[in-house]
Amino acid sequence: MTPFFPSWAVLRQRLGERRDLAFLAGFLSVASVEAGAHWLFAVGAFFLAMAFLCLRGSSQQRAEQAAAKAEAGPQKEAPRLSEASAIAVFEALDLPALMMDADGTVLFQNVAANRDFGMLEAGLHVSAKWRSPSILDMMRETVRSGRPNQVEHSEFLPSERVFMVRIAPLALPERAKPLYVMTFRDISELRRIDRMRSDFVANASHELRTPLASLRGFIETLLGPARNDTKAQERFLQIMLEQANRMSRLVDDLLSLSRLELKAHLAPAQTVELAPVLTHVRDSLAPLAAELEVDVRLHLPDDGVEVVGDRDELIQVFENLIENACKYGQEGKVVDVALRKLDNGAEVSVIDKGPGIAPEHVPRLTERFYRVSVADSRSKKGTGLGLAIVKHILTRHRARLIVRSDLGQGTEFTVRF
Structure with a gap:
């Protein structure tokens, strides 16, 4: 609701919009004093003019707001998600997702979950598929507190995979109690990249140390005692070539192994x-x-x-x-x-x-x-x-x-x- 006496900033805006009325009110006040009227009468006349200006501005503003609402039409309420709509959204998700009740009974599993984990029949408890204590504890905590939670979970068969498992409550108008949504985000590739970096550094430093030491030793010999020994130079250069080839094969195999580890789960x-x-x-x-x-x-x-x-x-x-x-x-x-x-x-x-x-x-x-x-x-x-x-x-x-x-x-x- 618009107040009768607006703020000074609003009043200045209205005075600026209606300069003719403001000027007229000031002129009448001065003229009445010059005509011999009491100064209190002049002040009263000025404030009456200002009140008229405020009333006119407030009514005009309300009229403009009403016109804007009429033009926009009736406001629509936010759509309420039904259970059927929630299932349709689940099916469209690329992430594996399950819908459960507060007891952990699976009500629905989307296509991505069927693809990654196999079919889990509705009505079974989530522990029939995932026996991880961390997942079950997370689910109980979310049911108790009503707040979303997430935990990292690893699976080792048929190959090692790592998931970020998240559970959150889902309120539906048809149900008095909330349902719960569990999603699985595959972070296996991120973990493999981290492990690949550390393994590559460790393996390369270990295996390259011997041929590099040999190369350095032969180079020092060629620069020193064997500087003018042609036969020794031929023999040492041949060994150095073999060591360089060995390092090349080793690096190729390490890179090949790293690439394979990145896609082992596919x-x-x-x-x-x-x-x-x-x-x-x-x-x-x-x-x-x-x-x-x-x-x-x-x-x-x-x-x-x-x-x-x-x-x-x-x-x-x-x-x-x-x-x-x-x-x-x-x-x-x-x-x-x-x-x-x-x-x-x-x-x-x-x-x-x-x-x-x-x-x-x-x-x-x-x-x-x-x-x-x-x-x-x-x-x-x-x-x-x-x-x-x-x-x-x-x-x-x-x-x-x-x-x-x-x-x-x-x-x-x-x-x-």
Whole structure:
């Protein structure tokens, strides 16, 4: 409601808008004094004119406000979200989301949640899918306080994933008590990037220290005692080239491993025919096999065998396995590569006739930089990362690596899809 006596700022604005009336009121006041009227009469006449001006301005302002409201039309109330509308919004979300009651019973789960976690039937308690104490405690705290909460949650099967889980109350007009919305935001890539940075620095600094020390030592020798020794220079430069190549292979493998870790939680979606992949790998390794005097023999079924996977990554897997079999099983002279179709998938076995691996080493073969024999690995230009790369690729493909070995009888690496 507009007050009768406006503020001085408003009064000045109205006086400015109605200069004719203000001037007339002042003139009449002065004229009445000149005509012999008492000065109190003049002052009273001036204030009456001012009151008329205020009343006129207030009524005019109210009229303008009423006209503006009429032009805008009737004001609409804010829409109230029904349960059906809330479910439609849930379905449109790209984040996995669940709607629950105060007891933790799941009432609805959207398509993104079905895709990431599998179908959870309505009516089941949320603990049927997530038994994490942190999630259940967070849910109870939100029900008690009515305030949103969030917590970080990790899952390790089929691959490691990290989620920021948030729960918040949802008031609906059809329900006397609020419902609760739980959403899952995948932060796995952020965590992997952080871990990749720290791991890369640690691994690179550890593995590059030895070749860098060798290079520095040979350079100091060439600049000092061997400055004029041509034969020593040739021999040292050859060793320095080998060490530089080793560092290059190591950096390439570390970068490859880091890239694989970033997308370990994303399963491939393409279909790959395995027989052409194995044939391609055998042909690409033919020069190495000939140099080592090893015969790589393929055993392929008549029917095609397809798996869901990434062709380039599967080539990398079988290149690592067959190359290792040629290098470390060189004594046996033969490497057999067999492809078999199974009822629920397929498997590829790479078998050598070499010296085999002691049982205590087998469980650790896929660890980074783990070597059964450091001297043997370096003499064969290994980086200690080949089987770690194989493991990461197969984890992304939801496949398994099975190792069987007996001392003196060779080793068999089997990839089972």
